[in-house]
Amino acid sequence: MSTTTRTDRPSVVLVAQSSRWGEKLIHFWLGFCALSSVIITVGIVLALFTPLPEFFSRVDFRAFFSADPWAPALATPSFGVWNIVVGTLNVTMYALIVAIPAGLGAAIYLSEFAGRRARKVLKPVLEVLEGVPTVAYGIFAFIFVTPLLRDNWPTWLPGDLGDAPGIFSSGAAGLVLGVMIIPTVASISEDAMSAVPRSLREGAYGLGSTRMQVATKVVVPAALSGIVAGFVLGVSRAIGETMVVLLAAGASPNLTLMPNESVLPMTAFIGRTATGDISVGTDVYFTIFAVGALLFTMTFLMNMISIALVRRFREQYE
Amino acid sequence: MTSQTTTETTSNTRGHVPPVMAARELGVYYGDFHAVSGVNLDFNRHEVTALIGPSGCGKSTVLRSLNRMNDLIPKARVEGEVTYHGQDIYQPKIDPIEVRRRIGMVFQKPNPFPKSIFDNVAYGPRVTKMKVDSMNDLVEQSLRRAALWDEVKDNLKGSAFGLSGGQQQRLCIARAIATSPDVILLDEPCSSLDPIATAAIEDLMTDLKQEYTQIIVTHNMQQAARISDTTAFFTAGVDEESGKRIGRLVEYNDTSSIFNNPAEKSTEDYVSGRFG
Known part of the structure; x- marks a missing residue:
């Protein structure tokens, strides 16, 4: 019986029946897709950085990184980039003052306190908020928040802080920018906190912790790397965001950290200048690239720092 | 039959000291699922009680209802009474956080x-x-009592994740001891440990008997026989009314009686390894 089956069996074929061209083509195409993002990134970096030698042949390096006035388009131009760097930092700072407590609070609520039904509604709403076009936030800042701030400014504050802001203010831009990045901070932090194993929470409850203690002393520290990543992504968005600051922060490159003055963040400068009529080859033209390269370097450093931070926390906690 | 046996053993409570904890007609539901019902148990002071039985018999559920850990599971519901020094811990005015501070827990x-x-x-x-x-001092004392001090005293600032599984479990016991609870619940504390680490935990539990009342869920019958004073045997049977599987307490008695002279046939079958 068994011998007949053995002889009946057809000869075993292990050689490929076809050369499977389709599969090879797909393999190639997918590899190309993956590679193209790298190529494009490199291209952008090159486009930003290649005009730099020309710029610095026209503008002194030290004059650029200085607190000289920022007036690249004037007849006697001046290129103190520090003014617009501080403009960016100013707006980002107010954005973070809003976004970090609110975002972390929302994440803690969603992950530790909200019932299943509340989470089912709130989490998708939060994610939809991330998709609202930034220009809508810009209009919101300009039409709604700016007048609100102007009419309700605490004028009893001492010194210059007591002056009500004008049509443009870093405070209004920062506030709205902060609201804009709350979903990013909250959503990423919530993901990190939900990933903390149930067993850790149970251990903490088993020792008589309150909900708040479980959240702040166990879940947040355990999820810290993810939470920091959320903060950093939020900061990167705030630094790189253009529409809100273009519409609400103004165009005066004031070197200030006050919330009630107009500032010119780096992105707003690029946005305004690049949409105006500038001729190729002028000083202003090259300034756009210099500011863009500086902006890129800043966010790049931010991301490196965040990666290092995340890695360090991870070593410590896992 | 079942309830007779349990009532009998309940009245048999050794000693004149009232039990530290007791369950009366305890039942637990998860949504519509009736996990376990009709449990009556007394836990005596400074003794180890083992809860044994096949998977799905409700022994872990019972353990978790003793310090209101089931509160954390949405839709979990408890009927009957769990008393701690005579107070029903499921009364509305009772704070589960206070309960858990006195009744600590070590997990699987x-x-x-x-x-x-x-x-x-x-x-x-x-x-x-x-x-x-x-x-x-408190940390040192707790780690000493958990028989971990000598292994970690030079590395107290080091991450707890650097420890082996057995050391981590002893750390969890030290952590539970540090709040000076009255009762320690242990939910299969050795199930993820090797035999040497298991032996260390078992020695530790025997030492801790001097100060704590311990209740342990275990799948390991030899372990129950080695370390416990009393044993409760649970099994899952089909409920006559609903026709669904439901956990129930079969027999509760001195460990030696459960293992050497069980009153119920199913207990004998289980402890002799014929099923489960």
Whole structure:
């Protein structure tokens, strides 16, 4: 019986029946897709950085990184980039003052306190908020928040802080920018906190912790790397965001950290200048690239720092 | 039949000291699922009680209802009574946090916090705002009592995740001891450990009997026989009314009686390894 089956069996074929061209083509195409993002990134970096030698042949390096006035388009131009760097930092700072407590609070609520039904509604709403076009936030800042701030400014504050802001203010831009990045901070932090194993929470409850203690002393520290990543992504968005600051922060490159003055963040400068009529080859033209390269370097450093931070926390906690 | 046996053993409570904890007609539901019903148990002071039985018999469910850990599971519901020093811990005015401070818990898988060894042990006293003269002394004492001090004393600032599984579980016991609870619940504390680590935990439990009342869920019958004073045998049977599987307590008695002279046929079958 068994011998007949053995002889009946057809000869075993292990050689490929076809050369499977389709599969090879797909393999190639997918590899190309993956590679193209790298190529494009490199291209952008090159486009930003290649005009730099020309710029610095026209503008002194030290004059650029200085607190000289920022007036690249004037007849006697001046290129103190520090003014617009501080403009960016100013707006980002107010954005973070809003976004970090609110975002972390929302994440803690969603992950530790909200019932299943509340989470089912709130989490998708939060994610939809991330998709609202930034220009809508810009209009919101300009039409709604700016007048609100102007009419309700605490004028009893001492010194210059007591002056009500004008049509443009870093405070209004920062506030709205902060609201804009709350979903990013909250959503990423919530993901990190939900990933903390149930067993850790149970251990903490088993020792008589309150909900708040479980959240702040166990879940947040355990999820810290993810939470920091959320903060950093939020900061990167705030630094790189253009529409809100273009519409609400103004165009005066004031070197200030006050919330009630107009500032010119780096992105707003690029946005305004690049949409105006500038001729190729002028000083202003090259300034756009210099500011863009500086902006890129800043966010790049931010991301490196965040990666290092995340890695360090991870070593410590896992 | 079942209830007779349990009532009998309940009245048989050894000693004249009232039990530290007791369950009366305890039943637990998860949504519509009736996990376990009609459990009557007394837990005596400074004894180890083992809850044994095949998977799905409700022994872990019963354990978790003793310090209201089931509260954390949405849709879990408890009927009957669990008393701690005579007080029903499911009364509305009872704070589950206070309950858990007195009735600590050690879990199946070691679950140290992502903190240093020191901070793990100090966690409970800190969150409960215990009045402590010296946190260093308390941590040392707790680690000594958990038989872990000598292994970690030079590395208290090191991460708890650097420890082996057995060390982590002893750290979790030290962490539970540090809040000076009255009762310690252990949910299969050795199921993820090797035999040597298991032996260390078992020795530790025997030592801890001097000060604590311990209730352990275990799948390991030899372990129950080695370390417990009383044993409760659970099994899952089909409920006559609903026709669904439901956990129930079969027999509760001195460990030696359960293993050598069980009153119920199913207990004998289980402890002799014929099923489960």
